[in-house]
Amino acid sequence: xxxxxxxxxxxxxxxxxxxxxxxxxxxxxxxxxxxxxxxxxxxxxxxxxxxxxxxxxxxxxxxxxxxxxxxxxxxxxxxxxxxxxxxxxxxxxxxxxxxxxxxxxxxxxxxxxxxxxxxxxxxxxxxxxxxxxxxxxxxxxxxxxxxxxxxxxxxxxxxxxxxxxxxxxxxxxxxxxxxxxxxxxxxxxxxxxxxxxxxxxxxxxxxxxxxxxxxxxxxxxxxxxxxxxxxxxxxxxxxxxxxxxxxxxxxxxxxxxxxxxxxxxxxxxxxxxxxxxxxxxxxxxxxxxxxxxxxxxxxxxxxxxxxxxxxxxxxxxxxxxxxxxxxxxxxxxxxxxxxxxxxxxxxxxxxxxxxxxxxxxxxxxxxxxxxxxxxxxxxxxxxxxxxxxxxxxxxxxxxxxx
Amino acid sequence: xxxxxxxxxxxxxxxxxxxxxxxxxxxxxxxxxxxxxxxxxxxxxxxxxxxxxxxxxxxxxxxxxxxxxxxxxxxxxxxxxxxxxxxxxxxxxxxxxxxxxxxxxxxxxxxxxxxxxxxxxxxxxxxxxxxxxxxxxxxxxxxxxxxxxxxxxxxxxxxxxxxxxxxxxxxxxxxxxxxxxxxxxxxxxxxxxxxxxxxxxxxxxxxxxxxxxxxxxxxxxxxxxxxxxxxxxxxxxxxxxxxxxxxxxxxxxxxxxxxxxxxxxxxxxxxxxxxxxxxxxxxxxxxxxxxxxxxxxxxxxxxxxxxxxxxxxxxxxxxxxxxxxxxxxxxxxxxxxxxxxxxxxxxxxxxxxxxxxxxxxxxxxxxxxxxxxxxxxxxxxxxxxxxxxxxxxxxxxxxxxx
Numbered sequence: 051x052x053x054x055x056x057x058x059x060x061x062x063x064x065x066x067x068x069x070x071x072x073x074x075x076x077x078x079x080x081x082x083x084x085x086x087x088x089x090x091x092x093x094x095x096x097x098x099x100x101x102x103x104x105x106x107x108x109x110x111x112x113x114x115x116x117x118x119x120x121x122x123x124x125x126x127x128x129x130x131x132x133x134x135x136x137x138x139x140x141x142x143x144x145x146x147x148x149x150x151x152x153x154x155x156x157x158x159x160x161x162x163x164x165x166x167x168x169x170x171x172x173x174x175x176x177x178x179x180x181x182x183x184x185x186x187x188x189x190x191x192x193x194x195x196x197x198x199x200x201x202x203x204x205x206x207x208x209x210x211x212x213x214x215x216x217x218x219x220x221x222x223x224x225x226x227x228x229x230x231x232x233x234x235x236x237x238x239x240x241x242x243x244x245x246x247x248x249x250x251x252x253x254x255x256x257x258x259x260x261x262x263x264x265x266x267x268x269x270x271x272x273x274x275x276x277x278x279x280x281x282x283x284x285x286x287x288x289x290x291x292x293x294x295x296x297x298x299x300x301x302x303x304x305x306x307x308x309x310x311x312x313x314x315x316x317x318x319x320x321x322x323x324x325x326x327x328x329x330x331x332x333x334x335x336x337x338x339x340x341x342x343x344x345x346x347x348x349x350x351x352x353x354x355x356x357x358x359x360x361x362x363x364x365x366x367x368x369x370x371x372x373x374x375x376x377x378x379x380x381x382x383x384x385x386x387x388x389x390x391x392x393x394x395x396x397x398x399x400x401x402x403x404x405x406x407x408x409x410x411x412x413x414x415x416x417x418x419x420x421x422x423x424x425x426x427x428x429x430x431x432x433x434x435x436x437x438x439x440x441x442x443x444x445x446x447x448x449x450x451x452x
Numbered sequence: 453x454x455x456x457x458x459x460x461x462x463x464x465x466x467x468x469x470x471x472x473x474x475x476x477x478x479x480x481x482x483x484x485x486x487x488x489x490x491x492x493x494x495x496x497x498x499x500x501x502x503x504x505x506x507x508x509x510x511x512x513x514x515x516x517x518x519x520x521x522x523x524x525x526x527x528x529x530x531x532x533x534x535x536x537x538x539x540x541x542x543x544x545x546x547x548x549x550x551x552x553x554x555x556x557x558x559x560x561x562x563x564x565x566x567x568x569x570x571x572x573x574x575x576x577x578x579x580x581x582x583x584x585x586x587x588x589x590x591x592x593x594x595x596x597x598x599x600x601x602x603x604x605x606x607x608x609x610x611x612x613x614x615x616x617x618x619x620x621x622x623x624x625x626x627x628x629x630x631x632x633x634x635x636x637x638x639x640x641x642x643x644x645x646x647x648x649x650x651x652x653x654x655x656x657x658x659x660x661x662x663x664x665x666x667x668x669x670x671x672x673x674x675x676x677x678x679x680x681x682x683x684x685x686x687x688x689x690x691x692x693x694x695x696x697x698x699x700x701x702x703x704x705x706x707x708x709x710x711x712x713x714x715x716x717x718x719x720x721x722x723x724x725x726x727x728x729x730x731x732x733x734x735x736x737x738x739x740x741x742x743x744x745x746x747x748x749x750x751x752x753x754x755x756x757x758x759x760x761x762x763x764x765x766x767x768x769x770x771x772x773x774x775x776x777x778x779x780x781x782x783x784x785x786x787x788x789x790x791x792x793x794x795x796x797x798x799x800x801x802x803x804x805x806x807x808x809x810x811x812x813x814x815x816x817x818x819x820x821x822x823x824x825x826x827x828x829x830x831x832x833x834x835x836x837x838x839x840x841x842x843x844x845x846x847x848x849x850x851x852x853x854x
Binding site: 065068099102103105106107109110111113114115117118120121124125127128129131132133135136142143145147148169192193 | 467470501504505507508509511512513515516517519520522523526527529530531533534535537538544545547549550571594595
């Protein structure tokens with residue numbers, strides 16, 4: 051068997067943790083399996099690098115930021131290789147140049163295009179554990195790139211796909227995917243299995259265990275993905291195309307408190323305005339979510355949508371810059387609204403799910419200001435003050451608790 | 453003109469120093485020159501990396517040490533590029549993979565074999581300052597290597613040779629090559645010029661401004677080398693094949709207090725013993741200096757030589773292991789003896805130089821226990837307690853003072 055194991059920054063933050071991770075890999079290796087390890091930068095080292103760069107300039111060029119960032123994972127892999135040697139097991143560390151981890155050319159947010167597997171195969175054939183830098187790649191200009199948030203997960207899944215690995219295990223500081231964030235919902239329960247699609251919706255909606263890009267890739271290439279804890283031996287959660295355990299109506303409840311709502315008031319009720327509006331934002335790479343458009347009255351309408359908190363300022367500035375062309379009268383901003391979502395492949399065949407959620411919120415006296423749905427999720431926008439109470443109530447209502 | 457500028461670790465140790473170095477490079481660039489910058493790791497960062505590795509294992513594999521070490525220079529070059537961008541000048545950082553800095557395969561002590569100049573030329577052609585990681589290379593296995601002590605100087609000289617640069621400037625924390633170490637000889641004077649050969653002897657003998665490997669390379673390829681201070685604008689010292697300034701008898705006085713003397717007593721006076729003895733040491737990579745062999749008496753002789761202090765223990769152990777084959781009766785060790793040398797291309801045509809040195813030491817009542825000479829230097833072994841006094845006296849005797 052060939053197993054790819056990925057350890058995040060907290061799982062290699064110090065000597066003790068490096069050795070703990072090393073031992074897990076060695077256990078697998080000693081069963082006769084081939085082991086490829088993907089590592090992130092240690093603990094908060096990436097933050098330290100950011101601080102160093104900011105000390106030099108408030109606008110570091112992205113190419114040079116990536117050149118700086120990539121040292122983080124290189125330190126991790128070198129130290130991990132040393133730990134394995136210390137434990138008597140042959141290991142070799144490889145960076146993005148050595149693997150040949152080809153990406154698109156966008157610095158800071160590149161996408162993997164192709165991974166050469168020859169070097170890794172050769173090292174595995176000589177019975178070494180191969181330790182690869184996560185998060186980083188090389189573009190067509192022969193420059194370092196980084197993969198953006200959750201990049202090391204993506205590296206691990208991509209390697210597992212390229213090597214046709216039998217499993218890809220993501221070690222993290224939680225021991226699996228839960229029906230809800232246990233810090234917010236004390237009764238939350240760990241899931242044994244979840245579908246890629248459910249996980250995608252949970253990741254997008256702020257469950258934060260896996261970055262959606264890595265889940266998309268796992269789905270695309272059918273990589274069997276496991277999320278488990280680097281601190282204990284508990285089983286973790288398996289991601290698959292179709293789950294085989296007892297089918298529940300929904301798999302989880304997710305909360306995103308990091309959203310702001312922008313209402314664009316008094317837009318002329320003519321074709322193309324909405325397109326122009328979202329085009330202006332898309333050009334600045336601002337993602338919008340939950341869009342609501344009022345029915346036209348007296349020749350005008352209102353368009354509301356949410357953006358992530360970090361994008362609010364730029365979004366407002368961009369819209370104001372184009373006020374005339376976008377024909378609106380004014381903007382209204384509501385900061386820190388909460389997006390509460392339920393996710394579950396089960397709801398495709400159960401039309402009553404959304405209604406059940408609304409009923410629960412009504413019983414809790416929680417006001418819903420916007421609604422968005424997909425095949426496997428229902429999201430509502432509610433007041434931040436109601437968020438945690440509503441989340442627990444919904445979690446209970448769908449019988450997700452232990 | 454194409455100028456290569458190399459800044460050592462102390463010259464890029466913090467933000468202020470990075471900007472100072474950046475400004476020096478930009479000055480050159482703004483004269484219309486092409487500028488290639490070679491950097492070491494910041495300040496004591498390499499020591500920090502060593503400490504991290506030692507924390508993991510007391511015997512880190514050399515390949516992985518090099519993988520770890522190379523992050524140091526990569527951080528320096530990325531931050532330097534950011535500083536130059538901040539100052540409004542286009543710059544690009546390159547590591548050993550990006551340049552294609554081919555070395556032999558010995559980890560920790562590789563030698564440069566070939567440098568591809570295409571990428572650097574392209575970047576220079578687009579009028580960028582090119583910032584290259586010193587000290588590091590890539591071997592035929594596509595692994596990082598490091599060049600050993602003084603490696604960044606070697607990188608700079610090699611780049612200057614490969615690019616046929618008009619000058620290679622080594623910026624350091626001293627402002628040039630002196631007639632003697634100013635900390636020991638208060639009257640020491642900075643030299644305007646010095647020959648490669650003189651510098652080689654001074655470097656070997658502990659003047660410590662430039663590593664001899666870089667000087668050898670500069671001599672071999674005729675690279676015009678300048679040693680100057682990163683802290684002030686003073687002129688520095690120029691290294692050339694033949695110096696053109698007023699010819700002095702000697703150029704400098706060097707002192708090495710880091711030597712130990714080993715006397716191998718009672719060796720059988722038969723052919724091949726000396727060869728066997730030094731062969732035993734050479735196989736352990738132990739360099740010996742100043743060798744003295746007594747005239748044979750009663751079928752035995754004594755062989756004395758010096759080794760660097762760090763090698764003493766291993767040298768003694770090796771000799772004892774082979775005592776029978778090497779036929780000696782016992783070893784005598786004298787720790788911390790001082791090697792005092794005078795160096796000067798001028799002595800080739802002036803036979804009285806050695807005698808003048810001995811006379812001076814006699815006048816100072818300094819006992820000489822061993823003597824070694826080459827075409828351009830005379831070295832004597834003296835007591836450590838006499839070393840500094842003797843050094844100053846010799847410096848005066850040859851009229852080197854200000």
